Amino acid sequence: xxTLSKRSPLVVVEAALGVLGxxxxxxxxxxxxxxxxxxxVGGDRTPDSFLAAQAVPTVDVHVRGEIGVxxxxxxxxxxxxxxxxxxGTVGADGSAYAEFIGNSAQVSFWAPTSLQRWAxxxxxxxxxxGMAVIWLLLARIVRSVRRGEGFGKSTTxxxxxxxxxxxxxxxxxxxxxxxxxxxxxxxxxxxNVAEIPPVKVAIWPVAVxxxxxVLAVAWLEGGRMRRELEGLV
Amino acid sequence: MSPVPxxxxxxxxxxxxxxxxxxxMTLTELAxxxxxxxVNLSVLKNNRARAVRFSTLTAVCEALRCDVADLLRMSGS
Numbered sequence: 672x673x674t675l676s677k678r679s680p681l682v683v684v685e686a687a688l689g690v691l692g693x694x695x696x697x698x699x700x701x702x703x704x705x706x707x708x709x710x711x712v713g714g715d716r717t718p719d720s721f722l723a724a725q726a727v728p729t730v731d732v733h734v735r736g737e738i739g740v741x742x743x744x745x746x747x748x749x750x751x752x753x754x755x756x757x758x759g760t761v762g763a764d765g766s767a768y769a770e771f772i773g774n775s776a777q778v779s780f781w782a783p784t785s786l787q788r789w790a791x792x793x794x795x796x797x798x799x800x801g802m803a804v805i806w807l808l809l810a811r812i813v814r815s816v817r818r819g820e821g822f823g824k825s826t827t828x829x830x831x832x833x834x835x836x837x838x839x840x841x842x843x844x845x846x847x848x849x850x851x852x853x854x855x856x857x858x859x860x861x862x863n864v865a866e867i868p869p870v871k872v873a874i875w876p877v878a879v880x881x882x883x884x885v886l887a888v889a890w891l892e893g894g895r896m897r898r899e900l901e902g903l904v
Numbered sequence: 905m906s907p908v909p910x911x912x913x914x915x916x917x918x919x920x921x922x923x924x925x926x927x928x929m930t931l932t933e934l935a936x937x938x939x940x941x942x943v944n945l946s947v948l949k950n951n952r953a954r955a956v957r958f959s960t961l962t963a964v965c966e967a968l969r970c971d972v973a974d975l976l977r978m979s980g981s
Contacts, residue, residue, distance in 0.1 A: 900955075901954065902947065902952060902953050902954030902955060903953070903954065903955040903956070903957065904940075904944035904945070904947050904948050904953045904955075904956055904957070904960055
């Protein structure tokens with residue numbers, strides 16, 4: 672079977688995917704060796720840290736009661752009184768009317784336990800590690816195609832692994848990060864003032880996974896047809 | 905020619921090798937006359953083909969001035 676030349680554009684694609692895989696792997700590794708992990712890189716765990724892996728664990732919260740909306744109320748007040756005109760409600764200076772709403776804030780946890788720190792690291796390193804696996808699997812798929820073996824069962828298997836990583840991995844990471852945030856808040860001084868917003872599990876990863884599974888099935892069928900055509904002259 | 909072992913559920917044997925020898929024709933010449941690639945003709949000649957297009961059969965038979973039955977036969981018959 673004629674394989675594509677080594678100088679094929681697919682070589683470049685494969686190399687690019689490999690580089691992305693290695694970079695994602697390094698990013699995941701950085702979380703482990705960073706300030707919240709082993710502490711080998713940048714022991715300073717400040718919120719303003721350039722690298723997120725070194726930042727002190729910080730989560731979005733809803734502040735309970737009147738104090739939660741006090742910032743929004745104060746900001747709205749700072750805009751000045753709204754005016755009703757023939758063209759509708761406008762701001763104090765005549766510009767388009769706007770309103771501050773919500774009770775959102777961020778809470779930083781400066782003294783998490785060792786277990787909490789590692790739970791934080793694991794739940795935040797997982798996406799980068801998952802992306803690394805996906806990039807490397809895509810690189811292997813491109814390599815198979817380049818070698819004329821694209822319709823092998825291994826390609827189908829790799830597509831299914833990517834589907835599982837996206838469809839199951841992403842929601843799992845979202846839930847795990849939410850659970851860690853709840854845990855951190857529940858053991859902190861802010862536990863009576865704030866609460867973690869309800870978990871938001873995205874639907875799109877499941878949709879993407881379904882698309883990938885359908886493609887994998889089509890790929891499997893294509894492979895079967897390809898094998899049937901082998902020996903056709 | 906020894907019978908082709910039953911493989912892929914068939915016993916069809918291609919006599920292209922003998923047909924070429926009888927006509928003193930090379931595979932390259934046949935490829936040029938029939939407009940079929942040498943690779944495909946080689947697969948056919950060496951009995952490695954699992955399926956043959958009607959268009960290929962037509963082209964080869966026309967180039968060899970023979971019938972399909974002259975080109976293919978049941979192994980062991």
